[in-house]
Amino acid sequence: QVQLVESGGELVQPGGSLRLSCAASKSDFNLYTMTWYRQAPGKPREMVAIITSSGRTTYADYVKGRFTISRDNAVNSVYLQMSSLKPEDTAVYYCNKWGTVQWTWGQGTQVTVSS
Numbered sequence: 553q554v555q556l557v558e559s560g561g562e563l564v565q566p567g568g569s570l571r572l573s574c575a576a577s578k579s580d581f582n583l584y585t586m587t588w589y590r591q592a593p594g595k596p597r598e599m600v601a602i603i604t605s606s607g608r609t610t611y612a613d614y615v616k617g618r619f620t621i622s623r624d625n626a627v628n629s630v631y632l633q634m635s636s637l638k639p640e641d642t643a644v645y646y647c648n649k650w651g652t653v654q655w656t657w658g659q660g661t662q663v664t665v666s667s
Contacts, residue, residue: 554578554655556647561661564637572632572661574647582625585650588632590643591660601632602650615641637665 560572578584585604591597601621602610609621620633630647644660 556655556658558645558647558658558661561645561663563664563666565667566637566639566665568637568665569633569635570637570663572634572645572663574630574632574658576628576630576647576655578628578655581628586621586623586630587648587650588619588621588630589646589648590641590663591646592640592643595643597646600645603630634663637663639665641665 555577557575558572560570562570564570583605585602587602588600589597590600598612600612600615601619603621603623611619618634618636621630623630632645634641642663642665644662646657646660648654648657
């Protein structure tokens, strides 16, 4: 069973920046398209950013130009650099592989944007 461990979330002021990390216990991690998702209270989980095994990236419109996804296959990790944070970015952030069949979800990491 793959374990996903997200970290880096915290309380930040509007306009601030954060870097989230996700470590996966998957030996062939480099073969998978990885995705950051988020879920705000009372809302469904939504896709934030995707990175393919070759490094191609895709972003949701609401984070385009503000967030950057990256990966380091040497340490089986994916990252989300977030800048110009807005209160509406407040959510629990999760990583997982892209696709209809996903790995067991991790605990996520809470990002709260508030003054």
